[in-house]
Amino acid sequence: MTRPDPRFIDAASRFSAGHCLAVIRRQKDGVTRSELCELAGVSRSDVSDRVRDLVEHGYITVHTRRPSTGGRPADVLRLNSDRGVVLGASLGSTHLRAAAIDMAGVVLAEESHEVKLTTPVATRLKIVHSLLRNTLEQAGTGTRELMAIGLAAPGSVVPDPSAGRWPLVEVCRQSHDYFAARYDAPIMVEHDACAAAFAESRHPRRKAADLLFLEIDASIQSALVRGGRIHRGTNRLGINLEHVMVPAEADVACACGNVGCVGAVAGGATIMERASRAGRPVHAVRDLARLAAAGNRTINGLLDDAGHAIGGVVANAVRLLSPQAVVLGGELALSSPTLVAGVRDVVHDQVSPQVRVAGAAFGPRAGVFGASLLALESSLAPAAVNLRLGADTGVTRRAG
Ligand SMILES: [Zn+2]
Secondary structure: OOOOOHHHOOOOOEEOHHHHHHHHHHOOOOEOHHHHHHHHOOOHHHHHHHHHHHHHOOOEEEEEEOOOOOOOOEEEEEEOOOOEEEEEEEEOOOEEEEEEEOOOOOEEEEEEEEOOOOOOHHHHHHHHHHHHHHHHHHHOOOOOEEEEEEEEEOOOOOOOOOOOOOOHHHHHHHHHHHHHOOOOOOEEEEEHHHHHHHHHHHOOOOOOOOEEEEEEOOOEEEEEEEOOEEOOOOOOOOOOOOOOEOHHHOOOEOOOOOEOEHHHHHOHHHHHHHHHHOOOOOOOHHHHHHHHHOOOHHHHHHHHHHHHHHHHHHHHHHHHHOOOEEEEEOHHHHHOHHHHHHHHHHHHHHOOOOOEEEEOOOHHHHHHHHHHHHHHHHHOOHHHHHHHHOOOOOEEOOOO
């Protein structure tokens, strides 16, 4: 008999409806009741009770499969992808995005809106609200329930005296409160690098349970996915490569109070400043890529230097963390092949040419998809499902 998977059993060794759904979700081709008994190590009657609850609440569908070789037909249980819709949004520094996905994570609708760096947070939230309403409408909410909303909020943007810095915690709190007052669904807020990392780890081309992600923009944010989950560490802040020191640049002061941090040495804000000092004034990250593509030597040199500086930090992180893939996102990385090549060269030289270093497969939409997928996971977590079913429906798992 197949050994029961401990992930499907809760701390009190009970097989609840939520845990039953977790087993069903993992079987992409559906699962029969007998297979469920095997996988979860519970009795047929327990499985029948949980399945009945899940069907009643619309979480799963039942179809009869007739074996082509003859024999008895069997009911196949599958996640009901049409049960509800999950919304996600990302509040990037220059683009606001929203998406609606079904319960299987398939994108039903998405929208985006360009904003200025100086656009105030209150205006951004209003725009995101309107984008969310549009995607919800396009997704066709007639019979679908709005299950949850995920928001990817930024760490920081270019320090600008007129706009001021965005304190992350403040933006998260403001975003949460704004949407909680307008939608009757759980709201979860995630750091945008973490959300993007989560989406990239789930990308069909990638499917990497261990993935290191860098969002290279005006600043450099980072996130780590381990075993398919966002790694947060003891301090709950996750990893932070932005303030790892680049030894050769010990004279560059960072806003954190240290010197030589890679974020201060190789982030887009510094590259723009250096370009201006070299007589090529640049006001936005995207202009760096435009000038580089036009063959501007100064800009290409600066991007190459930045790629090598970031590459040194990434190489050390790869040695420590041994991820399956390194993914680079953020406007600067996505628009600058020179910078990405610089990072890849250093990692391949210093660690191994086997290490995969690539641009974000979801491109600039990684954050919004990640926010949607994280909200989906939270709404289908066993505890959340059991809560919706309204009772403690757990049964004690049979011994052995
Ligand atoms: Zn620093």
